Amino acid sequence: MTKKKRNILSKLYIGIIFTFLYAPIAVLIAYSFNDGKTSVWKGFTFRWYVELFQDSSIMTALYNTLIIAVLAAVISTILGTAAAIGIYNFKGTPRKLIQTVSNIPIINPEIVTGVSLMLLFTFLGRMLNFEMGFVTVLLSHVGFCTPYVILSVTPKLRQMDNHVYEAALDLGCGQWQAFYKVVLFELLPGILSGFLISFTYSLDDFVISYFTRGSKFQTLPIEIYTMLKKRISPKINALSAILFVVILTVLIITNIHDARVEKRNKENHGGTV
Amino acid sequence: MKSKKLALPYILWMFVFTLVPLVLVISYAIRDENGNFTLEFLAKAMKYGDVFFYSLWVAALSTVICLLLAYPISYIISRSKERTQRTLTMLIMVPMWMNFLLRIYAWVILLQTNGPVASLFSLFGIKLQLIGNTGAVVLGMVYEYLPFMILPLYTVMGKIDNSLIEAAQDLGSNKFNVIRKVVFPLTVPGIISGVTMVFVPATSTFLVSQYLGGTDNIMIGDVIEKVFWTDKNTGSAIALCLMVVILLCIIVMNRFGDEEAVGI
Amino acid sequence: MKRILSLLLMLTIVLCCTLALSGCKKYDGEINVYNWGEYVNDGSDGTMDVIAEFEERYNIKVNYTTYESNEEMYSILSSSNSSYDIIVPSDYMIEKLIAEDLLRPINFDNVPNYSNIAEEYKNMSFDPDNKFSVPYSWGVVALCYNTTMVEGEVKGFSDLWREDLSGNILMFNNSRDAMAIAMQMCDISPSAPTKEDIDKAFDKLMEQKPLLKRYAMDQTFTEMEGSQAAIAPYYAGDILTMMSNNEELSYCLPEEGSNLFVDSMCIPKSSQNPELAEKFINFMLEGEVAAANNTYIGYSSPNTAALALMDEEITSNELIYPSKEYLDKCYTFSNISDDVYSYMQEKFIEVQAE
Numbered sequence: 001m002t003k004k005k006r007n008i009l010s011k012l013y014i015g016i017i018f019t020f021l022y023a024p025i026a027v028l029i030a031y032s033f034n035d036g037k038t039s040v041w042k043g044f045t046f047r048w049y050v051e052l053f054q055d056s057s058i059m060t061a062l063y064n065t066l067i068i069a070v071l072a073a074v075i076s077t078i079l080g081t082a083a084a085i086g087i088y089n090f091k092g093t094p095r096k097l098i099q100t101v102s103n104i105p106i107i108n109p110e111i112v113t114g115v116s117l118m119l120l121f122t123f124l125g126r127m128l129n130f131e132m133g134f135v136t137v138l139l140s141h142v143g144f145c146t147p148y149v150i151l152s153v154t155p156k157l158r159q160m161d162n163h164v165y166e167a168a169l170d171l172g173c174g175q176w177q178a179f180y181k182v183v184l185f186e187l188l189p190g191i192l193s194g195f196l197i198s199f200t201y202s203l204d205d206f207v208i209s210y211f212t213r214g215s216k217f218q219t220l221p222i223e224i225y226t227m228l229k230k231r232i233s234p235k236i237n238a239l240s241a242i243l244f245v246v247i248l249t250v251l252i253i254t255n256i257h258d259a260r261v262e263k264r265n266k267e268n269h270g271g272t273v
Numbered sequence: 274m275k276s277k278k279l280a281l282p283y284i285l286w287m288f289v290f291t292l293v294p295l296v297l298v299i300s301y302a303i304r305d306e307n308g309n310f311t312l313e314f315l316a317k318a319m320k321y322g323d324v325f326f327y328s329l330w331v332a333a334l335s336t337v338i339c340l341l342l343a344y345p346i347s348y349i350i351s352r353s354k355e356r357t358q359r360t361l362t363m364l365i366m367v368p369m370w371m372n373f374l375l376r377i378y379a380w381v382i383l384l385q386t387n388g389p390v391a392s393l394f395s396l397f398g399i400k401l402q403l404i405g406n407t408g409a410v411v412l413g414m415v416y417e418y419l420p421f422m423i424l425p426l427y428t429v430m431g432k433i434d435n436s437l438i439e440a441a442q443d444l445g446s447n448k449f450n451v452i453r454k455v456v457f458p459l460t461v462p463g464i465i466s467g468v469t470m471v472f473v474p475a476t477s478t479f480l481v482s483q484y485l486g487g488t489d490n491i492m493i494g495d496v497i498e499k500v501f502w503t504d505k506n507t508g509s510a511i512a513l514c515l516m517v518v519i520l521l522c523i524i525v526m527n528r529f530g531d532e533e534a535v536g537i
Numbered sequence: 538m539k540r541i542l543s544l545l546l547m548l549t550i551v552l553c554c555t556l557a558l559s560g561c562k563k564y565d566g567e568i569n570v571y572n573w574g575e576y577v578n579d580g581s582d583g584t585m586d587v588i589a590e591f592e593e594r595y596n597i598k599v600n601y602t603t604y605e606s607n608e609e610m611y612s613i614l615s616s617s618n619s620s621y622d623i624i625v626p627s628d629y630m631i632e633k634l635i636a637e638d639l640l641r642p643i644n645f646d647n648v649p650n651y652s653n654i655a656e657e658y659k660n661m662s663f664d665p666d667n668k669f670s671v672p673y674s675w676g677v678v679a680l681c682y683n684t685t686m687v688e689g690e691v692k693g694f695s696d697l698w699r700e701d702l703s704g705n706i707l708m709f710n711n712s713r714d715a716m717a718i719a720m721q722m723c724d725i726s727p728s729a730p731t732k733e734d735i736d737k738a739f740d741k742l743m744e745q746k747p748l749l750k751r752y753a754m755d756q757t758f759t760e761m762e763g764s765q766a767a768i769a770p771y772y773a774g775d776i777l778t779m780m781s782n783n784e785e786l787s788y789c790l791p792e793e794g795s796n797l798f799v800d801s802m803c804i805p806k807s808s809q810n811p812e813l814a815e816k817f818i819n820f821m822l823e824g825e826v827a828a829a830n831n832t833y834i835g836y837s838s839p840n841t842a843a844l845a846l847m848d849e850e851i852t853s854n855e856l857i858y859p860s861k862e863y864l865d866k867c868y869t870f871s872n873i874s875d876d877v878y879s880y881m882q883e884k885f886i887e888v889q890a891e
Contacts, residue, residue, distance in 0.1 A: 010349040014361070017346050017419075021368050024379030024416070027389070028371075031382065037782070040763065057601075079283055086280025098280065101287050104295070109477030109519055111494050112512045115501055116294030119301060119509070122616060131619050143290040146283065204372060207479070215619045216569060216600050224374045228484070229574065229605065229755040231762070232378055240375050247370045251363050259356060317883075324890050386765055402704070405750060488749045491889055499889075502612045503882050 025244060032237035048238040055235055061223035062239070064134070065203060068219060072141035073199040079142065080149025080198075081191050085183070087150070088157045105144045106151075113144065114211035121212055132214030140212045141202045148201065149194030156190035298516075301509035314510035321496050321511060325518070328493040331407065331482075332475035335414035339422040339471050340464065342415070347426035347463075348456070351433070362427060369420050377484050380413055384485070405487035413485045414475050421474075422467040429463030430456070465526055472526075473519055564598040568622040568813045571610060573800070574603040574755050575775065576625065578833035585829040591820050597813055605754045606711045608882070614639065620807045622814040625673050627798045629713075632663040632872035634803065640669040641804045647815035650822035650842075658839035661799060662869070670801035671818050674774070674836035677867055678714065678796045679856060680789040681757075681776040686767035693791035694718050696768060703748045705767035707760055710752035712885035713870065714796070715742060718770060721793050729871045735881050742888045752889060761786060772798075773856050774836030788856050794866030799839070 032049070036042030052058060087098050105113055121136045164186070168178035184191075206221035213222060224236055302318075305311045350361045368376065383390050384403040394401050403409060433456060441451045479494030486492075493515055501508030570588075580586025588599050604610040607630040613619065615637075626634060634640050645651055651671060658672040682691050686705060697706055697718065709715040717727035719738035730738070750766050758775070760766040762782045771779075773788075780786045802821065804814045820826060824842030831838035831847065837857050838844055844852055852858060873881075 010345075013345060014349060017342065018364065020416070021365065021419070024376050024383060025368060025371060027379045027382055028375060079286065082279040083283030086277050086283070089277045090280070098284065098287075101291060102283075104291050107473065107519070107523060109473060109494075109515055111477050111479060111497055112298070112516050113294075115497065115508065115512050116298045117290070119297040119505070120290070120294040123297060139290065143286070146286070150283075200370065204370070206372075206374060215571070215613050215621075216602055218602075221372055221374060224372055225480075226574075226603065228374055228378055231758050236375065240371060244367075244371060247367060251367065255359055255363055258359065320887065321890055385763065405704070486751075488746055488751055488889070496886070496890055499886055502609065504879065505616075 025240075028237050029241040029244065032234055032241045034234055034237075037231060037234065048234040049242075052235040052238045052242075055233075057218065058220075058223060058235060058239065061218045061220045064218060065220040068134075068138055068141055069199050069202040071138055072145050072202040073195050075138075076142045076145035076149050076198045077191060077195045080146040080194055081153050081187065083146065084150045084153035084157060088154065102147050102150055104147075106147050110144075110207040114140075114208045117143070117208065118211040132212055133217040136212045136214065137209050137217060137219070140208050141205065144205070144208060145198035145201055148197045149191070152194040152197065153187055153190040156187045160186045298509045298512055301506050302513045303510075305506070314506040315514070317507045318510035318514050321493065324491060324493050324496055325514070327490075328476050329518070331410055331414065331490075331492065332472050335411050335418065335475050336422075336468055336472045338411065338415050339419050340468065343419060343422040343426055343467065344460075347423050347430050350423075350427050351430035352435075358431075362424070365420050365423055373417060374480065376416065377413055377481055380409075380416065381484050384409055384412075404485060405490075407486070407490055409485040410482045410490050410492075413481045414478065417478075417481070418471040418475055421470040425466040425470065426460060426463045429460045433459050469523060469526055472522065476519060476522075477515060564592075565596045566810060566813050567598045567600065568810050568817055569600045569602070569620065570623040570817070571602050571604060571613075571621045572623070572625045574605055575758070575778070576603070576800075576834055576836075577601070578830045582833055584833065585826065587821070587826060587830050590826070591817060594820070595813075595816060597816070599817075607713070608711065614805060614807075620809050621805050622808040622810050623817055624803050624805055625800050626803060627800050627870070628661070628663045629870035629872050631670050631801060631803060634805075635664065635669055636872065639806050641806050641808060641811055642668045643671065643804060643818070644811075644815060647812065648819045648822065650819050653822050653824060653827070653840045653842040655839050655841050658799065663799075663872075664801070670803050671822065672839040673800045673802050673821070674831055674834065674838055675797070675799040676773040676836045676857070677790070677798070677859060677864075678718075678770055679773045679776055680768060680791060681761055681771055681779055681786055682768040682789065683761065683764055683766070683783075683785050684787050685785050686764070691768065691787075691789040693789070693793045694721055694770065695793075696789075697770060698722070698745050698748065700748065702767050704750055706745075706749050707751060707753045707757055707766045707769035708742075708745065708749050709770060710754045710756075712881050714770070715752070715885060715888075716881055717796055717870070719745070726868060727796070727870070728868050729873055730877065730881070732877060732880055735877070735884055739884045739888060742885075743891065746888060746891075772836070774834055777835035777854070777857060790856065790859060790863060794863075794868065797864060797867035797869050799869075800836075 033044050033046070034041055035045035035047070083102075087095060087102075090098060117136075117140050118132075121132050124130075125132060160183070165178055165182050168182045169175070173181060204221065205219075206225060209219050209222055210225070213219070218226075224232070227233055227236060302314055303310055303312070305313065350358055353361070381404065382388060385391070386402075386404070388403075391401065391403055394403075438451055438455060441455045446454065477494045478492060479498050482490045482492045483495055493511065497508055497511050497515070500511060578585055578587045580589065588601055591597065592599055604613065607627050610624060610626060611630060611633070614621065614624065614634075631640070648671065654672055658675070660667045661670075661672075664670045680691055680694070680696065682696075687696075687702065696702070697708065699706075709718070716730070716735060716738045719741040720727040720730060720734055722741050723734075723737045725734045725737065727734075750760070753760060753769070757766075757769050757771050758779060761769055761771075761779045764783065764785060776786075776788050780788065802818050804811050804818075808814055821830070822840060824840065824846055827838055827840040827843035828846040831840070831843055832851060835857065838847070
C-alpha cells in the first residue's frame with residue numbers, strides 16, 4: 001500500500017465514524033424546524049424556537065439544571081481540592097482505604113448509586129421530616145462529582161515540588177499566603193479541569209437525579225425523559241440545536257485560542273534560543 | 274500544607290453519602306420488614322438471572338465493537354498533525370455534551386419503520402426491521418459510549434514516540450509487526466481504561482433498551498427500576514447482585530493491567 | 538484554554554439564569570397537582586390553558602407534575618414524604634387510598650360547583666358516601682388500530698393475539714390493565730382476581746409476548762401517531778387524540794366488553810393547602826373550564842354544565858360516550874389485597890423479564 005492510498009483510506013474511515021457520531025444530532029436539529037408534532041415531516045418553521053422561550057416548564061427545568069450544575073461544581077471543587085491535599089498527606093493503608101472508598105461512586109453503576117441514595121434520603125427524610133427535591137439532588141451531584149475533582153487534582157500534587165512551598169515560607173510568606181500563592185497556583189490546572197468535569201457530569205446526569213429528585217423537582221434531563229414517554233416536543237429539539245451551536249462555538253474559540261498561544265510560545269522560544 | 278485535616282470534611286461526607294447508602298442497600302436486600310435476616314429477596318433476584326446474562330452479553334458485545342471501531346481512529350488521530358489532532362478530539366467530544374436521552378431519541382427516529390435509514394436500505398431493495406432487536410440496542414450503546422473508548426486510547430497512543438515506530442521499521446518490521454509488537458503493548462493501559470469506561474455503564478444502562486429494544490431486550494437496569502418502585506427489598510437485592518458482578522469484572526480486568534490504568 | 542472555556546461557560550450560565558429569572562413572579566399561594574400525563578388542557582389547541590387560567594385568576598402557583606399509572610402515583614405518594622394537594626386516581630385506587638386512610642375528606646361547602654356533576658357519578662361504589670372524591674372524567678378501554686396496517690375487521694381484544702399482526706402489536710405496560718385484558722380472554726372477571734386467575738392471565742400474556750412490538754403506556758401515542766404499530770389497547774379519550782393526529786387510525790369498542798374507569802380528584806392527607814385544593818377542584822368543575830378541558834383531553838365528562846357547552850360532534854361520539862347497552866357489558870376494577878396486588882405486579886415483571 002502506498003502512503004497516498006493509506007491516507008485516503010484513513011480519511012474515509014474518519015468520515016464514516018464522524019457520520020455515525022453526527023447523523024443523530026443532524027436529525028435532532030432538522031426536526032427542530034419541522035412544522036408538526038410527530039416525526040412526520042410537515043414543512044419548515046421557526047415557531048418552536050419562539051415557543052421554547054415561552055414554555056415555563058422547560059425554562060424552569062433549564063434554570064434548575066444550571067443552578068444545580070454550578071453549585072455542584074463549585075462545592076465539589078472546593079471539597080475535592082481540600083480532600084485531595086488532605087489525602088495526599090496520608091500514607092500507606094489509610095490512604096489506600098480513603099482512595100478506594102472515594103472511587104466507589106465512579107466504579108459503581110449509576111443506577112445502584114441512585115437507588116442507594118434514594119434509600120438514604122427516604123430514611124433520613126422520615127427521621128428529619130423533609131422532602132426530596134433541590135437539596136437532595138444537589139447533595140447527590142456533589143457526591144458523584146467530588147471523586148472526579150480528586151482524581152484530577154491528585155496528579156498535580158504529585159508533580160508539585162514540595163520545596164517550593166517551604167521556600168515560600170522561608171521567604172517570609174505566611175502559611176496561608178504561601179498556600180494560596182504557591183500551592184493553589186500550581187494546582188490550578190487540575191482544579192479547573194475538575195471543575196469542568198463536575199459541571200459537565202452534573203449537567204448531563206439523568207439516572208441519579210431521577211431517583212433523588214422526589215416528585216416535584218424537574219431538571220432538564222428529567223423533563224426530557226417525561227416528554228420522551230409520550231411525544232417529544234420539537235421545542236426540546238430547538239433547545240438542543242441551540243445548545244449544540246453554543247458548545248461548538250465555545251470549543252472552536254478555545255481551539256483557535258490554544259493554537260495561537262502555542263504558536264506564540266513557539267515563536268518566543270525560537271527568538272530566545 | 275502538611276495538614277491531614279483538609280480531608281476531614283470529605284471523609285465525613287463519604288461516610289454519610291457513600292457508605293451509609295450502601296449499607297442501606299445491603300440491609301434492604303437481606304432483611305425483611307421485621308428486621309430479620311432472610312434470603313427471600315436474593316432468591317427472588319436470582320429469577321432475573323437470564324436478564325443478567327443478557328445484559329452482560331450486550332455490554333460485552335458493545336464494548337468489543339467500540340474497541341474495534343475506536344482503535345484505528347485513535348491511531349489515525351494520534352499520528353496526524355497537531356492541529357488536526359486538536360480539532361478531531363474536540364469533534365469527538367461534542368456529541369458527549371448533548372443529552373443522552375435526546376441522542377437515543379434521535380436513533381429512534383432514524384431507525385423507525387419507514388424512517389430515513391430504512392428508506393435508504395429499501396432503495397437497494399432490502400427490507401429490514403431495524404428497531405426492536407438486540408442489534409438496535411447494541412448500536413445505541415456503541416453510540417453512547419464510543420467517545421469513552423476513543424479518548425483514553427488516543428491519550429496513550431499520543432504518548433508513543435514516533436521514533437520508536439520508525440526504529441522498529443528500520444529494523445525490518447513490517448506494518449503488522451510494528452502494530453503488534455510496538456504499538457499494541459504500549460496501549461494496553463488505554464484499552465483497559467476504555468473497556469472499563471464502556472463496559473461498566475453499558476451493563477447497567479437503563480432506558481436504552483426500552484426505546485431501541487423490543488419485548489425480549491429488557492436489561493437489568495430496567496428491571497431494577499421497575500421492581501424498585503413497588504418492592505424496595507427485591508430491588509435492592511438485584512442492585513446488590515449487579516454491584517458484586519461489576520466489582521468482579523473490574524477486579525478481573527485490573528489483573529490485566531497495572532493499577533494506574535483504571536480510572537480517568 | 539480552560540480559563541477561557543470556563544469563562545464562556547459562566548457567561549452562558551449567567552445569561553440563561555437571567556433569562557429564567559425574568560419570568561418569575563410573586564404568588565399568593567402554591568398547590569401541588571399530581572395528575573396523569575396528557576390529562577389537562579395546556580392551551581395548545583387555542584382554547585384555554587386551564588392551569589394558566591387558574592394561576593392568573595387566583596394568583597396561585599400550580600406545581601403540575603404527572604404520572605403514568607395509579608401504581609406509580611401510589612408508590613410516590615406513600616413512600617417519598619412528598620406533599621400533594623390534588624391527585625387524580627382511578628376508582629379502585631381511591632378505594633385503596635380510603636382504606637389506608639391516605640385521603641382527606643373534602644369540604645363540599647367550598648365546592649359549590651359540585652352540583653354540576655351528573656347524579657350517576659355521585660356516590661360511586663368506591664366512595665359510597667362521597668366524602669373524598671370529585672369525578673374528573675371517565676371512559677372505557679378500547680382498541681386503536683391503523684387501517685392501512687390491519688387487514689380485515691377488528692372485533693375485540695382477541696385481535697391483540699392475531700398472528701398476522703406479529704411485531705406490530707402494543708400492549709399495556711401496567712400490570713392491572715394488561716392482566717385484565719388477558720383475564721377477559723380466559724373468561725375470568727377481572728374485577729377482583731385471585732392468584733389462580735393471575736397465573737392463568739400470566740400464561741395468556743406469555744403466549745402473546747412473541748407477537749408484541751413492545752409494552753407501552755404513554756409511548757403508545759408516538760407509536761400509533763407515527764404509524765409504527767398496527768394495534769394497541771388504550772383509553773378511549775387518548776385514542777380520540779391519536780386519531781386526530783393520524784388519519785389512518787380508527788377505533789373499536791371490544792365486543793367482549795371492557796373496563797370502565799372513573800378518575801376523580803382527591804386531596805391526600807398530606808396536603809398542606811387543602812383550602813386552595815378545594816378552590817382548584819371548584820374551578821375545574823366550572824362548566825366552561827370543564828368543557829374546554831374535556832374537549833381537549835378527549836375523555837368523557839361527568840359534568841352536566843360542561844356537556845351542555847360541548848360540541849354535539851363530541852357528545853354524540855360513540856367511542857367517548859358509549860351506549861347504555863355497551864356500558865352494561867363493562868366492568869369496573871375493585872380494590873384487591875396488597876398480597877394479591879404485589880403478586881400480580883411480580884408476575885407482570887416476570888412476563889417482561891422472561
